[in-house]
Amino acid sequence: MKILIVEDEIELQKVVQQSLEKEKYLVEFANNYASALDKIIGFDYDCILLDINLPDGSGMDLLREIKKLHKQDAVIIVSAKDSVDDKVEGLNLGADDYLAKPFHLAELHARINSAIRRNNQHGEKYIIFKNVKINPEDRNVFVNDVLINLNRKEYDMLYYFMIRPGKTLQKTTLAESIWGDHIEDADSFDFIYSQIKNLRKKLKQSNAEIDFQAVYGIGYKLV
Structure with missing residues (x-):
């Protein structure tokens, strides 16, 4: 799963990034309005951690742009401004949650899990398609209630398909969502075929x- 941190406090950004990467999230970051908007337009995220006070704009305005673009990314406002008015405005604009600074990392993780679950899983603990079940909180995958062993990328790919069953996913979208925006430097997407092949064998x-x-010529879909 992929997280975007929009935060201009570099030290806080690093602490949150390291903490999330330990939990197997793919983390990207932007430290101003312009770079954040560029990333949001170009890529999809499971969750965006959004600071209100940015050096070149307002996080609230960025949230408005996210909704104008009809993006489905979960959004958690993370701000030092712990005012009722800001909370109400953010939630009315479509944010999924509001977390005031300073915060405990454990609480942040819980808020992210909850926001992603509500956004992708309609509030359910498990994602189920046919006889396959995923528990995103512990990243476990079961077939007929028997645990199967997947590596990190195999899990991320299966999760991405499981929340979009029957939908054709382009190779570029898969690459960006699972490997991050640095994938633009890749010469080909042959590695996606290899991951699909390995995952298909295990399933x-x-x-x-x-x-x-x-x-043909587009990508793959889960059937």
Whole structure:
């Protein structure tokens, strides 16, 4: 899962990034309005941590832009301004949560998990498709209630498909969402085929009732 941190306090940014990466999140960051908007336009995120006070603009204005773009990313406002008016404005604009600074990292993790669950899983603890079940909180995958062993990227890819069953996903979208925006430097997307092949083999060995269908010239979909 991919998180964008929009924060101009570099030390706080680093602490949050390191903490989230320990939890197996793919983390990107922007320290001003312009770079944040550029990333949000170009990429999709599971959750955006959004500071209100940015050196070149307002986080509230950035939230307005996110909603104008009809982005589905969960948004948590993280701000030193712990005022009722700011909370009400942020939530009315479509933020999923509001967390005041300073905060405990454990609480931040819980808020992120909750926001992503509400956004992608309709509030349910598990994501289920056919006989495959994912528990995002502990990153476990079950087939017929039997745990299967996936590496980090295999899990991330399966999760991305499981919340979009039947939808054709472009290779570029998969690459950006699972490997990050630095994937633009890649010469090809052959590694996606390799990941799909390995994941398909593990699912088949576990008697999963799902499979990845190649859509010629575009990408793949989960069927």
